[in-house]
Amino acid sequence: MTAKKRRRPQRPRPAPEPETTQVEEQEEQTPQRRPFGSGLLAGGPSPMPPIGRSLGNGLLAVVSSPILLAIAVVVPLLAWLALLAIGFEGRPSLLVDVLALPPISTYFDLGTGESLLSLGPAFLVFIGIALLIRSLLYALLAGMIVETLEDGRISRWGLLRGVSAIPTVLAVNLLSFSLILASNVIFPILGPGIGLLAAIGSLVGGLFFLGFAPTAAVRQQRGAVESIRRSGRAAMLPGSRHVLFCALYFFVALPVVVGLAPGGSQVTANPTLSGWIFILAASVLHLAFMAALAFRWIGVEPAVPEEPVRRRQAQRRPLASRQRGRR
Amino acid sequence: MRALLASASMLVLLGVPQLVQGSATAQESTAWSQYQGDPAHTGYAPDGPQPPFRVRWTLPAPAGIALSGAVVEGNIAVTVGEEAVYGVDVATGQVAWQIPRAGGRLSIPAIGTDTAGKRVLVYVEGPATAVPGASSPGASPTSSPSPTEATASPSPSPSTAGDETNVSSVVAVALGNQKELWRTPLEGLSRSGVTIEGGSVYVGDQEVGAQDVEASSGRVYALSLDDGSIIWKQEVGGRADTSIAVADGNAYVVARDSQTPRVIIAAFDAATGERSWSPLSLQVSSTAGSAPTAGGGSLFLGSADRRLRALDASNGAERWSALVLSVFSPATALAFDGSSVYAADVSGGLYALDVADGARRWSFHVNETVLRSAPVVSGSSMLVGLANGSMVAIDIQTGHLVWRSPVTPGLIGSIALAGDTVIAVKGGRNAGLIAFEHDPDGTLLDEPSPTRFEAATSLSRWLIAAVLVFGIALALGVLAGRRFGRSGETDDAEVDVDEDVDAYEDEDAPDDEEDR
Numbered sequence: 001m002t003a004k005k006r007r008r009p010q011r012p013r014p015a016p017e018p019e020t021t022q023v024e025e026q027e028e029q030t031p032q033r034r035p036f037g038s039g040l041l042a043g044g045p046s047p048m049p050p051i052g053r054s055l056g057n058g059l060l061a062v063v064s065s066p067i068l069l070a071i072a073v074v075v076p077l078l079a080w081l082a083l084l085a086i087g088f089e090g091r092p093s094l095l096v097d098v099l100a101l102p103p104i105s106t107y108f109d110l111g112t113g114e115s116l117l118s119l120g121p122a123f124l125v126f127i128g129i130a131l132l133i134r135s136l137l138y139a140l141l142a143g144m145i146v147e148t149l150e151d152g153r154i155s156r157w158g159l160l161r162g163v164s165a166i167p168t169v170l171a172v173n174l175l176s177f178s179l180i181l182a183s184n185v186i187f188p189i190l191g192p193g194i195g196l197l198a199a200i201g202s203l204v205g206g207l208f209f210l211g212f213a214p215t216a217a218v219r220q221q222r223g224a225v226e227s228i229r230r231s232g233r234a235a236m237l238p239g240s241r242h243v244l245f246c247a248l249y250f251f252v253a254l255p256v257v258v259g260l261a262p263g264g265s266q267v268t269a270n271p272t273l274s275g276w277i278f279i280l281a282a283s284v285l286h287l288a289f290m291a292a293l294a295f296r297w298i299g300v301e302p303a304v305p306e307e308p309v310r311r312r313q314a315q316r317r318p319l320a321s322r323q324r325g326r327r
Numbered sequence: 328m329r330a331l332l333a334s335a336s337m338l339v340l341l342g343v344p345q346l347v348q349g350s351a352t353a354q355e356s357t358a359w360s361q362y363q364g365d366p367a368h369t370g371y372a373p374d375g376p377q378p379p380f381r382v383r384w385t386l387p388a389p390a391g392i393a394l395s396g397a398v399v400e401g402n403i404a405v406t407v408g409e410e411a412v413y414g415v416d417v418a419t420g421q422v423a424w425q426i427p428r429a430g431g432r433l434s435i436p437a438i439g440t441d442t443a444g445k446r447v448l449v450y451v452e453g454p455a456t457a458v459p460g461a462s463s464p465g466a467s468p469t470s471s472p473s474p475t476e477a478t479a480s481p482s483p484s485p486s487t488a489g490d491e492t493n494v495s496s497v498v499a500v501a502l503g504n505q506k507e508l509w510r511t512p513l514e515g516l517s518r519s520g521v522t523i524e525g526g527s528v529y530v531g532d533q534e535v536g537a538q539d540v541e542a543s544s545g546r547v548y549a550l551s552l553d554d555g556s557i558i559w560k561q562e563v564g565g566r567a568d569t570s571i572a573v574a575d576g577n578a579y580v581v582a583r584d585s586q587t588p589r590v591i592i593a594a595f596d597a598a599t600g601e602r603s604w605s606p607l608s609l610q611v612s613s614t615a616g617s618a619p620t621a622g623g624g625s626l627f628l629g630s631a632d633r634r635l636r637a638l639d640a641s642n643g644a645e646r647w648s649a650l651v652l653s654v655f656s657p658a659t660a661l662a663f664d665g666s667s668v669y670a671a672d673v674s675g676g677l678y679a680l681d682v683a684d685g686a687r688r689w690s691f692h693v694n695e696t697v698l699r700s701a702p703v704v705s706g707s708s709m710l711v712g713l714a715n716g717s718m719v720a721i722d723i724q725t726g727h728l729v730w731r732s733p734v735t736p737g738l739i740g741s742i743a744l745a746g747d748t749v750i751a752v753k754g755g756r757n758a759g760l761i762a763f764e765h766d767p768d769g770t771l772l773d774e775p776s777p778t779r780f781e782a783a784t785s786l787s788r789w790l791i792a793a794v795l796v797f798g799i800a801l802a803l804g805v806l807a808g809r810r811f812g813r814s815g816e817t818d819d820a821e822v823d824v825d826e827d828v829d830a831y832e833d834e835d836a837p838d839d840e841e842d843r
Contacts, residue, residue, distance in 0.1 A: 060804065060807050060808065060811065062800075062804075063800040063801060063803050063804030063807070064801075064804035064805070064807070064808045065804070066797075066801060069796075069797050069800050069801055069804075070797070072796075073792075073793040073796055073797050074793075077786075077789050077793075084780050089652055089676075089690070089692070089778045090652070115652070117650070118632065118633060118634070118650050265694070266694050266777070267652065267674065267675070267676070267692045267694055267777065267778060268692070268694075268777035268778060269777065269780040269781070269785065270780065270781050270784050270785040270788070271785065271788065271789075272788065273788045273791055273792055276788050276789050276791075276792030276793075277792040277795060277796060279792075280792050280793060280796040280797075281796055284796065284800055
């Protein structure tokens with residue numbers, strides 16, 4: 001595709017007003033058709049692409065882009081060298097999650113920071129710097145991935161769109177950090193069993209509600225708060241099986257990837273060849289999930305409500321009753 | 328001339344006792360008379376055996392029941408078993424004598440000299456616990472090289488004090504004939520082991536009834552080595568279950584309160600029991616932490632916040648602290664050779680720190696758990712036992728691994744140095760003692776720590792991995808792109824998405840019409 005043929009970036013498409021009204025009225029009048037939670041686990045007609053198709057397109061977007069692949073193989077090395085330079089001693093197998101989606105990546109930052117500096121002011125400085133670097137990287141990645149999905153190529157325009165999403169990605173990372181801190185304080189009170197489940201649930205929930213925000217920011221060029229709100233609304237759309245997608249990612253990124261990493265508990269500064277292969281492959285996988293999320297957002301974007309559903313219902317209710325009165 | 332002679336005679340008068348004292352101290356230091364060799368638990372033997380080593384003998388514990396770490400007096404190593412205390416010939420590994428014991432937690436004994444000049448062995452026993460599969464009290468262990476029946480010397484049967492009550496007792500026997508000299512019951516259960524300094528015996532305990540739960544209180548005792556009478560006794564605010572270090576006239580205790588959880592570090596005047604300084608409380612997430620080690624005017628210990636600390640022994644003020652990779656097992660202590668502090672954390676990180684400021688001189692990671700072995704410095708090597716049943720030696724100048732024993736079933740725990748022999752306790756199924764001696768035909772290694780970055784190795788590995796992953800992924804991408812069309816350029820995706828949206832919206836349409 002030549003530069004001339006390259007499509008201009010899609011403008012946000014506001015949802016058509018009459019159709020939205022129909023959907024609202026439908027929700028209002030026949031609530032039994034969409035019980036609570038139907039959009040979380042249950043399947044059914046949905047504007048969101050299926051999980052398999054999302055993952056396939058995400059993986060294809062990454063492996064067909066030399067730039068994204070290069071990022072996936074270079075970033076783990078740079079991260080490892082940087083950590084060694086500041087005195088880190090630990091397991092290189094941790095690098096399997098260096099490019100993970102937040103909040104798992106936040107766990108990586110917290111773990112390395114705590115191992116390196118213990119808890120204290122220096123730890124907070126480390127976390128702050130790590131979140132800034134990660135936000136910059138992920139915003140640029142979001143821009144590049146979206147452009148790859150849209151045009152099959154990466155240009156400066158994609159990078160610029162990524163730069164505009166930095167505040168949103170930073171907000172997402174800060175929210176993930178706060179979520180983990182809160183879960184570490186609150187959930188231990190619930191005991192080892194329920195507390196653990198609640199902690200896992202909160203992490204899955206974090207990805208569930210925040211996962212679309214970077215793509216939304218890149219595509220719609222809105223502010224951080226609005227992008228995060230839209231991410232949440234998109235996740236709550238019925239029939240998407242989005243919880244299943246997020247749970248699948250957690251299963252892959254934590255027990256599978258971390259558990260299968262070669263030399264998992266070995267402390268060394270020199271990862272083995274098999275260790276590096278696994279780390280780099282895991283990084284490609286994380287980017288594929290990132291691209292899958294972007295693909296799902298692109299699919300669902302036209303159906304994402306402009307305003308929170310409950311607020312709209314509250315605003316529409318008098319109007320609807322007036323219309324009924326006229327009838 | 329007279330002045331010169333007077334000065335010379337003064338020097339002689341002042342110097343001779345010091346020489347005698349120094350000689351006695353040196354003699355004491357050659358014996359590994361208690362945990363980590365001496366009352367301060369320095370774990371240092373400047374003339375200790377050097378690697379490479381070979382196994383001299385092994386002594387299986389009777390009926391598979393574990394043995395405590397050993398202490399050494401002359402050619403006899405003493406270890407405590409569930410049902411007996413054993414005297415083992417250092418040269419052959421054969422049991423020379425044994426003293427029946429009324430059960431209780433295994434803890435390391437100590438050997439001291441009473442005011443009559445008699446060598447006295449002090450250990451803790453009771454309360455008796457039923458041990459499945461335990462052999463009868465008369466069973467004698469044999470060493471593997473030349474298994475011969477051990478000769479149990481006539482020794483007094485233990486009194487029933489430890490059996491009938493639910494507390495531990497401190498027992499003293501004459502080392503020469505193994506006759507019981509005295510027995511003093513404590514108020515709680517003891518697993519701290521025994522420390523002897525001068526004419527006093529120091530031992531800690533935890534409250535009774537806390538066998539199954541973590542106790543939150545305990546005491547430290549000072550007993551007379553002559554008759555076992557209690558000189559003083561103090562509450563320490565937690566269970567005193569690690570060995571007590573005694574140095575510079577103070578007894579240092581690390582106690583743990585699992586309820587809080589916190590670790591309490593207390594110092595008492597060794598003679599009177601008065602607190603030397605206010606106890607320090609480390610509020611940490613767990614009570615994992617090492618036993619104290621004293622030396623050079625400092626008190627060293629490792630704690631659950633992954634820090635090695637040096638406290639001013641005179642007032643408890645922190646001199647320095649150093650962060651390490653992991654926490655410390657309560658069954659370990661540090662080693663101190665006068666210029667460096669040596670430590671082993673649970674994850675297998677071994678460290679040498681400058682005693683002045685805590686700066687790390689070197690570190691070595693063995694990538695194996697260190698659960699029950701405190702590092703000891705034998706000459707120019709640091710020895711430590713690992714959970715995989717091997718022992719390693721690190722050169723204390725370079726920090727390189729110079730020797731490692733083969734991996735064997737059962738962990739290696741506390742190490743004692745006896746002249747030219749290293750005696751270590753083994754746990755697990757093959758519990759017992761294992762002795763190493765210098766192997767003149769062995770070869771020394773020179774392995775740097777795996778935590779030292781080797782740029783050429785690491786980068787070449789990464790490069791190969793990167794080429795493989797990049798190449799394979801890109802090839803798959805090209806193939807998939809040909810098969811399915813390049814990602815993003817597919818307007819189909821948008822069409823499909825629009826179809827999905829339409830289907831989603833159409834689903835509502837009939838209902839809407841019905842509603843209307």
